Amino acid sequence: MKNGLTVYGLDNLIKSRDFKAIREHTKNWRPADLANLMEPLSAEKEAVVFRLLPREQAARVFSYLQRRRQEDLLKAMADRDVIKIMNDMSDDDRTTLLEELPAKVTQQLLNKLSSRERSIASQLLGYPENSVGRLMTPHFVRVRPQWTISYALDHMRRYGLDSETINMVYVIDKGGKLIDDLRIRQILLAAPKSHVSDIMDSRFIALKATDERETAVRAIKDADLPALPVTDTQGVLLGIVTVDDILDVAEEEATEDIQKIGGSEALEEPYMKIAISKMVRKRATWLVILFLSEMLTATAMGKFENEIAKAVVLSIFVPLVISSGGNSGSQASTLIIRAMAVGEVHLRDWWHVMRREVLSGLSLGGILGVIGVIRISAWHYLFHSYGEHWFLLALTVGIALVGIVLWGSLAGSMLPFLLRRIGLDPATSSAPFVATLVDVSGLIIYFTVAAFILRGTLL
Amino acid sequence: MKNGLTVYGLDNLIKSRDFKAIREHTKNWRPADLANLMEPLSAEKEAVVFRLLPREQAARVFSYLQRRRQEDLLKAMADRDVIKIMNDMSDDDRTTLLEELPAKVTQQLLNKLSSRERSIASQLLGYPENSVGRLMTPHFVRVRPQWTISYALDHMRRYGLDSETINMVYVIDKGGKLIDDLRIRQILLAAPKSHVSDIMDSRFIALKATDERETAVRAIKDADLPALPVTDTQGVLLGIVTVDDILDVAEEEATEDIQKIGGSEALEEPYMKIAISKMVRKRATWLVILFLSEMLTATAMGKFENEIAKAVVLSIFVPLVISSGGNSGSQASTLIIRAMAVGEVHLRDWWHVMRREVLSGLSLGGILGVIGVIRISAWHYLFHSYGEHWFLLALTVGIALVGIVLWGSLAGSMLPFLLRRIGLDPATSSAPFVATLVDVSGLIIYFTVAAFILRGTLL
Numbered sequence: 001m002k003n004g005l006t007v008y009g010l011d012n013l014i015k016s017r018d019f020k021a022i023r024e025h026t027k028n029w030r031p032a033d034l035a036n037l038m039e040p041l042s043a044e045k046e047a048v049v050f051r052l053l054p055r056e057q058a059a060r061v062f063s064y065l066q067r068r069r070q071e072d073l074l075k076a077m078a079d080r081d082v083i084k085i086m087n088d089m090s091d092d093d094r095t096t097l098l099e100e101l102p103a104k105v106t107q108q109l110l111n112k113l114s115s116r117e118r119s120i121a122s123q124l125l126g127y128p129e130n131s132v133g134r135l136m137t138p139h140f141v142r143v144r145p146q147w148t149i150s151y152a153l154d155h156m157r158r159y160g161l162d163s164e165t166i167n168m169v170y171v172i173d174k175g176g177k178l179i180d181d182l183r184i185r186q187i188l189l190a191a192p193k194s195h196v197s198d199i200m201d202s203r204f205i206a207l208k209a210t211d212e213r214e215t216a217v218r219a220i221k222d223a224d225l226p227a228l229p230v231t232d233t234q235g236v237l238l239g240i241v242t243v244d245d246i247l248d249v250a251e252e253e254a255t256e257d258i259q260k261i262g263g264s265e266a267l268e269e270p271y272m273k274i275a276i277s278k279m280v281r282k283r284a285t286w287l288v289i290l291f292l293s294e295m296l297t298a299t300a301m302g303k304f305e306n307e308i309a310k311a312v313v314l315s316i317f318v319p320l321v322i323s324s325g326g327n328s329g330s331q332a333s334t335l336i337i338r339a340m341a342v343g344e345v346h347l348r349d350w351w352h353v354m355r356r357e358v359l360s361g362l363s364l365g366g367i368l369g370v371i372g373v374i375r376i377s378a379w380h381y382l383f384h385s386y387g388e389h390w391f392l393l394a395l396t397v398g399i400a401l402v403g404i405v406l407w408g409s410l411a412g413s414m415l416p417f418l419l420r421r422i423g424l425d426p427a428t429s430s431a432p433f434v435a436t437l438v439d440v441s442g443l444i445i446y447f448t449v450a451a452f453i454l455r456g457t458l459l
Numbered sequence: 460m461k462n463g464l465t466v467y468g469l470d471n472l473i474k475s476r477d478f479k480a481i482r483e484h485t486k487n488w489r490p491a492d493l494a495n496l497m498e499p500l501s502a503e504k505e506a507v508v509f510r511l512l513p514r515e516q517a518a519r520v521f522s523y524l525q526r527r528r529q530e531d532l533l534k535a536m537a538d539r540d541v542i543k544i545m546n547d548m549s550d551d552d553r554t555t556l557l558e559e560l561p562a563k564v565t566q567q568l569l570n571k572l573s574s575r576e577r578s579i580a581s582q583l584l585g586y587p588e589n590s591v592g593r594l595m596t597p598h599f600v601r602v603r604p605q606w607t608i609s610y611a612l613d614h615m616r617r618y619g620l621d622s623e624t625i626n627m628v629y630v631i632d633k634g635g636k637l638i639d640d641l642r643i644r645q646i647l648l649a650a651p652k653s654h655v656s657d658i659m660d661s662r663f664i665a666l667k668a669t670d671e672r673e674t675a676v677r678a679i680k681d682a683d684l685p686a687l688p689v690t691d692t693q694g695v696l697l698g699i700v701t702v703d704d705i706l707d708v709a710e711e712e713a714t715e716d717i718q719k720i721g722g723s724e725a726l727e728e729p730y731m732k733i734a735i736s737k738m739v740r741k742r743a744t745w746l747v748i749l750f751l752s753e754m755l756t757a758t759a760m761g762k763f764e765n766e767i768a769k770a771v772v773l774s775i776f777v778p779l780v781i782s783s784g785g786n787s788g789s790q791a792s793t794l795i796i797r798a799m800a801v802g803e804v805h806l807r808d809w810w811h812v813m814r815r816e817v818l819s820g821l822s823l824g825g826i827l828g829v830i831g832v833i834r835i836s837a838w839h840y841l842f843h844s845y846g847e848h849w850f851l852l853a854l855t856v857g858i859a860l861v862g863i864v865l866w867g868s869l870a871g872s873m874l875p876f877l878l879r880r881i882g883l884d885p886a887t888s889s890a891p892f893v894a895t896l897v898d899v900s901g902l903i904i905y906f907t908v909a910a911f912i913l914r915g916t917l918l
Contacts, residue, residue, distance in 0.1 A: 161644045165626060165685065185620045221710075226624065226685065226703060243702045244685060250706060251680075254713035255797050261720060262793025262890060263786055271798040272808065276815055280822045283790050287864075290786050291827050295834060297778035302844065308771050315767055315774040319756035319898055322778060323785075327722055327749050327891045331742050334721025338714050339730040349731065356735055363739045368750050375754060385761065405746075431721060431890060432786045439778055 007040045014045050017088045019097055023052045031060040039069075047076035048085050052097055059102035074109050078117035098126040103176055103236035110138035110239055125209075132216050133209035135249065136230040136239030141169045143196050145179065150192035164242050167226045171196060178229050178237040180204050206231050209238055216241055217250045218343045256427070257341055261334055263290065263432035286432070294436050297322075300443040307447060311458040313386055314450055317397050322442040324368055325404035326435030332357055332412030333434045337426045340416060350417045357413040358406070365405030369398035389457045396453045400446040407445065408438045466499045473504050476547045478556055482511045490519040498528075506535035507544050511556055518561035533568050537576035557585040562635055562695035569597035569698055584668075591675050592668035594708065595689040595698030600628045602655050604638065609651035623701050626685045630655060637688050637696040639663050665690050668697055675700055676709045677802050715886070716800055720793055722749065722891035745891070753895050756781075759902040766906060770917040772845055773909055776856050781901040783827055784863035785894030791816055791871030792893045796885045799875060809876045813869065820868030824861035832857040848916045855912045859905040866904065867897045 005025045013022045026034060026049065034057075038046045050058060050073060062070060076082055089097070101109070106125060113121055115137070127133025140163045143152045152169070160166045169187060171180040181204040182196075190199050206229045207216055220228050220243055227242045256266035265282040267274055301308070301318075308315045336353065339345040345353065376394035379385045386393050412434045416426035451459060464484045472481045485493060485508065493516075497505045509517060509532060521529060535541055548556070560568070565584060572580055578593070586592025599622045602611045611628070619625045628646060630639040640663040641655075649658050665688045666675055679687050679702055686701045715725035724741040726733055760767070760777075767774045795812065798804035804812065835853035838844045845852050871893045875885035910918060 157647060161647060166643060167624060167626060184625060188616060188620060217706075217710075221706060224703065226701075242685075243706055244683065247676075247680060247702055247706050247709060250709055251713070251801060254710070254717070255801060258713070258717055258720060258793055258797045261717060262789050262797075264790045264794065267794070270803045271794055272803055272811070276818050276822075279815075280819050283787075283819065284823055284826050287783070287786055287790070287823055287827060288830065291779070291783055291830060294779050294782050297782070298775050298834075301775040301778065305771055305775065308767075308774055312764055312768045312771070312774075315771075315777070316757050316760040316764065318774070318777060319760065319781060319902065320750070320753050323753050323756070323895065323898060324746070324750055326782075326785075326894070327746055328742075330721050330891055331723045331746070334717055335723065335726070335730055338717045338721075342710060342714060344729045344731055352731070356738075359735050360739050360742065363735075364743055364746055367743050368746060371747065371750060375757075432789055435785070435894075436782065439782060443778065 005037070007037060010037070010041065010049065011045065014048055014085065017085070019052060019089055019093055022049060023054075023097055026052070027054055027057065031057065031064045034061055035064045043072040043076040044079050044082050044085075047073055047079065047082045051077075051082075051086065051101075055099040055102055058099075059104065062102060062105050070108075071112070074105075074112050077109055078113050078121040080120065083120060094126075100232055101125060103232050103234065103238065106232065106238055107138065107176070110136070127209055130213050131209065132207045132211045132213055132230055132241060133238075135213055135216065135241045135245050136209065137164050137242070137245075138239045139163045140227070140229075140240040141166060142172050142237065143169055143182075145171055145173070145195065145197035145200060147196050148192065149187060149190045149194050149196065149199075152187060152196055153192070156187075164240065164244075165227050168240070170229050170237060170240070171200060172237050176236045178204065178206055178231050178235060181225075181229060204229070206235075206237075207241065208233065213249050214253055214341070217246055217253065220246050253341070257337065260425070260427035261337060261431050263287070290432055290436050293433075294439060296440045297443055300440055300447075304443070304447045307450065307459055311450075311454065313393060313458070314396075314447075314454075318443070318446070320372075321397060321400055321404060321446050322439045323435075324401055325408035325438040325442040325445075327408070328361065328364055328405045329408035329412035329434035329438040330431035332360075332409045333416055333431055336413045336416045340420065340426050347417060347420060350414065353413055353417070354410065357409045361406035361409030362402065364409065365402035368405055369401040372401050373398040387458075389454070392453055392457055396446075396450045399453070400442075400449040403445045403449065404438070404442045407441060408434070411438055411441075464496070466496060469496065469500065469508065470504065473507055473544065476544070478511055478548055478552055481508060482513075482556055485511070486513055486516065490516065490523045493520050494523045502531040502535040503538050503541050503544075506532055506538065506541045510536075510545065510560075514558040514561055517558075518563065521561060521564050529567075530571070533564075533571045536568055537572050537580040539579065542579060553585075559691055560584055562691050562693065562697065565691065565697050566597065566635070569595070586668055589672050590668065591666045591670045591672055591689055591700060592697075594672055594675065594700045594704050595668065596623050596701070596704075597698045598622045599686070599688075599699045600625060601631050601696065602628055602641075604630055604632070604654065604656035604659060606655050607651065608646060608649045608653055608655065608658075611646060611655055612651070615646075623699065623703075624686050627699070629688050629696055629699070630659060631696050635695045637663065637665055637690050637694060640684075640688060663688070665694075665696075666700065667692065672708050673712060673800075676705055676712065679705050712800070716796065719884070719886035720796060720890050722746070749891055749895050752892075753898060755899045756902055759899055759906075763902070763906045766909065766918055770909075770913065772852060772917070773855075773906075773913075777902070777905070779831075780856060780859055780863060780905050781898045783860055784867035784897040784901040786867070787820065787823055787864045788867035788871035788893040788897040789890035791819075791868045792875055792890055795872045795875045799879065799885050806876060806879060809873065812872055812876070816868045816872040817865070820865035821861065823868065824864030827864055828857040828860040831860050846917075848913070851912055851916055855905075855909045858912070859901075859908040862904045862908065863897070863901045866900060867893070870897055870900075 038049055109121060125133060141156050141160050167184050169182045170178060173179050180200040180202050186199050205223050207219060209230050209232055227240045229237055230239045230241060231237055259266045263286050265285055267282055373394045376397060380390040415434055419428055420426045497508055568580060581593045584592060600615050600619050626643050628641045629637060632638050639659040639661050645658050664682050666678060668689050668691055686699045688696055689698045689700060690696055718725045722745050724744055726741055832853045835856060839849040874893055878887055879885045
């Protein structure tokens with residue numbers, strides 16, 4: 001046979017998970033020959049080979065297969081064994097080898113499978129986790145522009161029963177491309193003898209199956225529609241996502257963000273159900289990272305050991321001063337993380353945000369600084385707690401607070417921008433991480449201010 | 460006139476905002492007399508008096524009014540002047556004086572007003588802020604059980620156009636009480652000559668207008684329906700809430716929780732739009748509260764001033780040790796706050812959660828403790844940083860970490876239960892608050908362990 005590739009050779013390549021070779025060997029075959037070569041394989045192995053074909057070739061091979069074999073192939077795509085084989089693929093291979101499936105195959109696949117099978121097969125469809133492709137349902141009503149309204153209504157009565165929503169109807173062209181969306185009331189109000197094309201405005205909002213699901217949340221909120229259509233990269237309509245599903249997504253995303261802000265990895269399972277060992281692992285990761293970075297505080301404090309020995313009273317205010325920086329940092333970072341997540345703040349706004357945070361940081365630092373000075377003065381008059389240089393101490397704490405709170409607000413608000421800029425999830429700059437960063441720099445600010453003000457007196 | 464009350468007297472009572480007197484003077488009048496008495500008043504003042512009537516009496520007065528006056532009255536209910544007058548009412552008065560409006564008036568009110576007017580009038584309806592009553596829309600399809608399916612379909616075609624969803628249809632009895640909900644497909648599939656009652660199962664889920672909107676989020680997720688009906692306390696159908704509106708609510712609630720967890724008040728306005736002065740106020744409140752409580756750390760440190768003077772090296776690990784407690788506390792509290800918000804954890808689970816947190820806290824504390832001991836030992840061998848008693852110091856830090864992380868996990872996880880138990884929002888136990896609490900107690904744990912282990916050597 002061509003290239004000497006036999007069905008046994010193919011079988012061995014699958015066994016040794018040599019996906020690149022399979023693609024290399026099969027990509028130039030004619031569809032008919034390839035269909036013949038694949039015939040003796042089990043449906044599961046056939047599915048693996050089929051999935052590795054370039055998109056165009058896959059479309060041609062599929063249409064060449066007889067209806068019965070098409071169905072077996074589709075069924076096999078949701079088979080756990082097939083998924084297992086494909087999961088042995090490295091992420092790099094996944095990007096280079098797995099092209100989008102032909103729209104026709106995707107549609108049939110989605111329609112054939114139960115929703116449970118669909119969620120298994122979605123891995124094979126090549127839609128990344130957390131993408132719109134994993135959310136869509138194939139149950140919706142599609143109509144053609146040349147139909148009369150009364151024919152469309154008939155069609156809806158017949159096929160609308162299983163659809164997830166009948167508030168929206170989608171218009172497609174001959175090739176399956178989405179060309180408009182219609183609200184049900186537009187159809188009900190139109191003259192029965194007029195055509196679908198008469199009420200079309202060809203303005204619609206659609207999602208791509210590869211879009212992130214956070215995009216879908218924003219889009220459906222902005223569009224204020226009960227569902228949005230999902231297309232492949234060529235604009236062919238594959239399915240819809242409904243606002244019910246989006247509600248679940250929005251809640252999951254918020255949960256993940258909150259857990260990250262709280263300084264652990266996203267649990268991804270309900271708190272009461274996750275195994276304790278697993279939860280400890282997810283929480284330990286960040287706690288350990290934070291602990292390791294917080295060790296820098298010990299290093300920083302070590303550098304100031306002489307100052308502390310001379311003026312023990314300085315050490316007394318360390319927790320107060322650095323925690324204020326941490327708190328203002330958490331505030332700023334959570335505000336920005338959430339504003340980014342709901343689409344209120346974008347990358348380009350960083351300068352605007354920075355200006356706001358400089359003002360807020362100075363005001364907040366000023367407020368805390370004044371309270372700090374009052375507290376130390378009061379304790380001096382009441383208990384004579386802080387020796388003869390109490391006022392210089394108060395000044396040190398007050399000025400350090402302004403600097404530290406300002407720095408906390410700036411660091412907390414800018415870190416999410418930085419993380420997003422380099423392609424990470426802003427929520428990962430979880431508040432405790434900012435707090436740790438600000439703790440270390442806060443110590444340096446505090447002792448530097450102290451060295452400056454107390455030189456010649458306490459130090 | 461009866462009780463000597465004249466229209467001038469009424470006018471004066473409104474001017475002096477004496478709502479109790481208005482209610483007292485009018486409540487025993489016969490509806491016809493009352494309608495006559497109110498006639499010379501402006502529509503706005505009439506609305507104020509009307510709103511203060513007991514429910515039954517209001518229903519009778521309303522039905523006594525002529526159609527024209529009914530409409531004027533309804534219009535006036537969304538008038539800003541009326542709202543302003545009613546807003547001068549104390550919260551106590553609001554609870555005792557403002558009964559639920561008669562269902563018939565509520566329905567007409569909701570139907571008459573634009574969605575903007577509706578949101579103004581909703582204050583007057585007496586539904587508390589953040590209640591389902593403020594979310595509902597009056598645009599839905601209702602049918603009667605004795606109708607034939609074909610009549611119901613006709614009705615839907617006529618009135619369904621303006622409805623928010625036609626996926627759901629609601630069945631009401633003669634008195635307007637909700638008796639069932641039907642999915643559109645049930646109706647489309649039924650024989651046209653059969654009756655609505657034939658396909659009813661009288662099982663439905665409904666919200667009360669006074670329910671909190673968080674309840675609606677949970678209910679609509681559990682029911683997996685595109686909309687839920689809303690009734691008054693007597694079960695009369697007032698409106699529906701759709702999943703679109705619920706999506707907005709879910710996002711707002713998550714935003715509020717995140718902002719509270721981040722240690723500020725909920726901003727309630729987009730970050731980029733809120734005035735800086737307002738934002739500073741909202742952030743300052745919590746920062747100042749946290750600062751004041753964090754002052755306890757200065758007091759606690761002050762108590763250990765002698766120990767620090769003797770062993771300055773102890774102070775070096777203060778930020779490291781207490782921040783670990785703070786981080787584990789934030790983790791635990793955010794996990795529990797979110798699990799409560801999405802309904803995974805309930806008050807009754809506190810004991811179960813506590814057991815989980817004891818295990819997690821011990822494991823996490825153990826991990827950090829071991830790392831801490833390794834760090835100090837390593838620095839000893841590498842740099843001879845910590846003097847001859849380095850091992851006792853390492854032991855102090857290690858043991859203190861176990862205790863502090865355990866305590867942080869427990870305090871962080873139990874505080875949300877405590878807050879909810881006393882009727883507050885668990886998110887208010889924002890992570891920084893837990894951190895502050897744990898900072899103070901962490902210091903005490905650390906220095907107590909030190910006193911115990913280092914007595915006779917460093918101390």
